[in-house]
Amino acid sequence: MAVTIREVAQAAGVHVSTVSRTFSAPNLVNAETRERVIAAAAELGYRPNLAARALTTGRTNNLGLIVADIANPFFPPLIKAAQSYARVRGYQVFVADTDEDPRVEEELIGTLARQVDGVLLVSPRLSNAAIVRLGADLPFAVVNRRVKGMPAVLMDVGTGAGAAVDHLAGLGHRRLVVLGGPRNSWTSGQIRRAAGAAAERHGVELSYHGPNAPTEQGGYRAAAAVLAAGATGVIAYNDLMAIGAIEGLATAGAEVPRDVSVVGVDDTVAGRLNRPKLTTIAMPTQTAGRAAVDLLLQAIDEAASGTVQMILETDLVVRDSTGPRVAVERRV
Amino acid sequence: MAVTIREVAQAAGVHVSTVSRTFSAPNLVNAETRERVIAAAAELGYRPNLAARALTTGRTNNLGLIVADIANPFFPPLIKAAQSYARVRGYQVFVADTDEDPRVEEELIGTLARQVDGVLLVSPRLSNAAIVRLGADLPFAVVNRRVKGMPAVLMDVGTGAGAAVDHLAGLGHRRLVVLGGPRNSWTSGQIRRAAGAAAERHGVELSYHGPNAPTEQGGYRAAAAVLAAGATGVIAYNDLMAIGAIEGLATAGAEVPRDVSVVGVDDTVAGRLNRPKLTTIAMPTQTAGRAAVDLLLQAIDEAASGTVQMILETDLVVRDSTGPRVAVERRV
DNA sequence: GTGAAAGCGCTAACAA
């Protein structure tokens, strides 16, 4: 069995409570005694049992981090940043994947509930109502979702989407289509709304096709709808989908960017490596991961303080998947 | 405060131990009482406190999963598979990232020690000696490392590397270089050894350059060494490095695969999306993730049973980054 | 500044 506080106490010739204090409130213990205790602890290889501590303090020093799909390249940088920052702040993090399923998400929150001090919901697939309901039990912070009264980090994809429409309109495209993501995705809604507004400003036609799976496959399948709509400009929910759409278009004989221009979202490695290099909306994922942990810890510490919603900017990164519209007669 | 076993007991009109049994050993309790307890628990929204349970049982039902770099595309599919399979088996998993630093790895193991039943070390950067020492305290399972007496899942990259050399030699390349990965990487050693043996069989020259950072940057920097060695065939430690090397070669005026053939390892999305599409050694990451959890749980359950080392096959996937050697006079 | 004692939520003998 592992070394406990009791054995350290014995070795140092003090009472257990003194050992406890040495670690949780060192200033309350005589410097000399403290030295002795610390030496004994080091000698025996003592490590506090956090679970036991949690039982009395009510603080586990653990966080939950729930994402839709770990393997989607959008998430790993965020997970990495969140996890590493949490560690600096003294927290370990449970990472869980919902496979894009809201029911799994709810179940996971339940399982995690008693063993974490709070949960980070990244691009949740749950409805706002469900989040609010579950949030009554447990501090939450959400990323890419606006929920009344809840700390949130929002990546303002709307401005990016607007810029994308400006960009496409500027290139002469008159008929655009937005390929939406999963049903409950806030990001997807933002893109649609902002792109719609921008299109109207430019007097450009814009239609919506969705929901789609946020994957290459989803994009590949959606290519048909793009052609059916007669669009020459596409804004896809994420890079993966944009890459899939480009493949799908190629299969149907339409080349990117010659015949159709495609814009992705996220600025993942995938988009940078793809050929043509993807024009995309860059999301500040690492900043978001860090900030979300910050907000969550704040929410945990100050029970019910004022809610903070943090908005991070996004940028349009122009690469090679967008180009000027070519006159109809030259197409096909 | 959260609902405890006591309140459920009161509501159901039974003693706490009966409630406890209803959840941990339902068959030991009268069907009728059980119903009543379950109903009361559901009514109150009771959720067992796993940390408290862990205190008495010594079982946390948590696992640790330590990787070198979450953002490296090799890991996410493995993490996803491991996490999802662990959940099916009733375990939650802490995911931690060491940033390729062995000291962080050791520290993380220490922190996790008392709150998990076992730890999965995926492509560890720690020395074997350190792993054995730390493993005395806590069940481990390792992936991509062979440690005496420890359950392991090995992706047999050696055969893949041999096949890669066969492939390159078959294309006429007579001078190859292996770009190694991090210092303590078992995979890197395997590649070097197997490639060396295969090169000897073919009577082909093979040199080694390493260690390198397992990133695009690392590959980019190593390109100079490739050219200096006068090699026309390269096997890189992973896809990222291969992609970086291709860029680096291009910068130096050498085109892939015209002037130099490059083989990666891992078969990540990155490699599939890169242009030229990467010839690479496919690693069964998802299978490995699942299998490793399996082995770890086995090790946890049967204290000190016979050690299992599981070897998974790898495949050479030929794409566009390798091609026939072109006569010297046509190069440059 | 340190010790004594109670208790966090739960399980596991042991009795009844």
Added chain:
DNA sequence: TTGTTAGCGCTTTCAC
């Protein structure tokens, strides 16, 4: 089949 009791490792009053 159910209740009683002790205790897991730790923190936290309260005395001294």
